[in-house]
Amino acid sequence: MRPARTETGRWIEDWDPENEEFWQRTGRRTARRNLILSVLSEHIGFSVWSMWSVLVLFMSPEIGLGFTPSEKFLLVIVPTLVGALLRLPYSYAVTRFGGRNWTVFATAILLVPTLAALWFVQRPGTPLWVFLLIGAAGGVGGGNFASSMTNIAVLFPRHLQGWALGVNAGGGNLGVAAIQLIGLLVIATAGSSHPAYVISAYLPLIVLVSLLAALKMDNFTAVRGAPGAQLEALRDPHTWWISLLYVGTFGSFIGYGFAFGLVLQSQFGATPLESASYTFLGPLLGSLARPLGGLLSDRWGGALITLCTFCAMAAGTGVLLLASVQGSFALFICGFTVLFVLTGIGNGSTYKMIPAVFARRAEDAVTSGHDATEAFARARSLSGALIGIAGAVGALGGVGVNLVFRSSYGGSEKSGEPAFLAFLAYYLVCVLVTCAVYLRKRPTAEPAPRRVLARAGRG
Template identity: 75%
Template sequence: MSAGRRKGWVEDWDPEDETFWESRGRRVARRNLVLSIASEHIGFSVWSLWSVLVLFLSPEIGFPFTPGEKFLLVVTPTLVGAVLRLPYSHAVARFGGRNWTVFATAVLLVPTSLAAYFVQRPGTPLWVFLLIGALGGVGGGNFASSMTNITAFYPQRYQGWALGMNAGGGNLGVAVVQLLGLLVIATAGDHHPAYVAAVYLPLIVLVSLFAALRMDNVTAVRRAGGGLKEAARHPHTWWISVLYIGTFGSFIGYGFAFGLVLQTQFGSTPLQAASYTFLGPLLGSLARPFGGRLADRFGGAPVTAVTFVAMAAGTGVLLVASRLGSFPLFVAGFTVLFVLTGLGNGSTYKMIPAVFADRAGKKVTEGADAADAFARARRLSGAVIGIAGAVGALGGVAVNLAFRAAYGTQGGSGTPAFLAFIGFYVVCVVLTWAVYMRPARGRPDGVRRPVRTSGVTRV
């Protein structure tokens, strides 16, 4: 089988055909994955740009914002990015993976340029920054379109790894922009926030050009579209979305708020806060592919359940550190929590294609056409990726609103927020066990331990 082209679209794409995959598919998929990671990485960096810029906004340089106003500035791009994930996932099917990647990357020039200009203008009112932050939220939508696109390129047996690499490389944008903020503060001081934004302007141009020249549109993505309404009626869509609130919502919420929490609770300077904020998102991003790998081997549900138990315990460490006033223990606890969110992100997303592939397999055993059943499974998987990505990102909004409520008053404490997080993680453990692990007729096998038959992993 060969992959023909028609009007810029690669046809006859079938990664499940091992002959096609080994002869041509793997190379094409890898090239698209690399450029998809680059685009998503830039998107995440722009999306989380204000988590760094707020550290610079002090009365000394003409920005007398309260902690509550700063948390609001961090919440705004989180919310917009979450809302845009649904239309972004649909846009890939409508316009093609390459075409949409070029647009979604190039449009980031607008919020990045505005941020670089206005953060150097003392006295700029809060509403201007909120508007620019909202525009920066478009970077959060890149995740959904990128993941939906990559799902169509890889065979189901490699999707845990491929989705983990794609998402992990994108998530690294949170750590990289924070590391860049540290570099700027350490070398140029805390009066030059525009340098952080300006670095991304040429990178956006370069990634847009490479995507235009080297990525592909595949008809498989177009066939995978149109499943949002069907997916919205499926209960597994919402169960997995709730779990993704706990994993990705925690990752992005903590990533955006960590520096402000250190400044508010421990009185850290911008340099001190920036010195620690990048480490957790960095390790969490690197952990995401390993979460996908573990899910490929042991099943998504067991890995996800264990991760939530550990996240509840890690949040308990933050409560202890807060009461003791221990800065080292607090930073260490948060760093471990970031790693756990990364593992959980990878394992939870692996559950999506596994659930629907399992259902397709059962339909085939009942006499359904295999090609139609698995095409429907891919369509639903792409749609659920968009829905779960949007709902999960709203979890980041909830995390930041919880911190804003906890720290918004004079002498506020993070204890109420941490207790709420622990309660939610316990709910996620119970949900994972009840829906995906408890033995019962009709439960999807694909999210539990994979079954090997004749040397082939069936999920």
């Protein structure tokens, strides 16, 4: 199969990853090359998106940027919100312009908020509203996730989708840990008065990955969604059930990732160096755990792994409440780190549930006499649309997490306990939803992985 040339760039047609001969001959190599470059772009997007979770640790009267804790929480909320709102249009854009074309644009545009942050963070006395605007512009990095996941979702056969989506998302999520680790290195070596060093590290990376994407990635006609796919997905109840679950997993991951350093400063009076020493560990482990969630779900089913994850997250939140009451810094760090790992596993398992829902419907359509190729193509299209919607709603969960923290630590008691009680209640709701919708009614909601594969192979 040769890439077809059009006016807008290189396109590959007749993509059929379920055909074993095609997959082994050329499909696997092409899909993995695009996956690697997609991960790199998404990784940098996450780093730029979460940059302010690091920069606020540097902001102090010492460098002429003294803001209150409430204002600092606002600085991490704004990019989270913009990134969440951009996920739906980014998910649609990749189906309109192609994976390669959109990845080049979405990566290159990260230069705008990065250069703006570099310029103004070195100017003492810069007002808060300027940084809020720059943070809003940095929200474009959050949109990369949706376009990347929508693109990758159709490139791999169904039995590898959990792994592929987990690797793609986990590699992107590592961007949160990466920029926090860079922040730690800067604070440890140059002190807490040089935030520009953190930003400067990403300028050459953005240029390099933009060029690599332009030269090595492909556009796939299979990514182009069926007409009205997003509207159809919006009308589907599973879209909102899965989005609710994804708020609990990814909303927690990104919300905790953005707020962790500020939480340590507000809860225990940690210094910038102390905060930076711990903030990268949770996002790092959580990102690495995401592919594990996909792999476990490929084996046991996404619903079961998601249920176990939320039960464990509820228990982990109980540990945070205990640590807060006892004032135990060590227990608090351990509890949060475990929560990050669980959110990573839950991210992978929840996303695995998406193609499973529509694969079941494609099976039923084939059984009823519909064309198998058309049925499974429609399933891939709707899966991509739901991925974009769930990604957007899940990121809004991160906004909610930070708003709850801001309210909790901005109150008279300045304690995180009200926030943790709210999170605990939400996780328990997710446990009930998973049981009622995806386990109690499993035969009509989520097929066993092997059964899907058997039907797909005949299609």
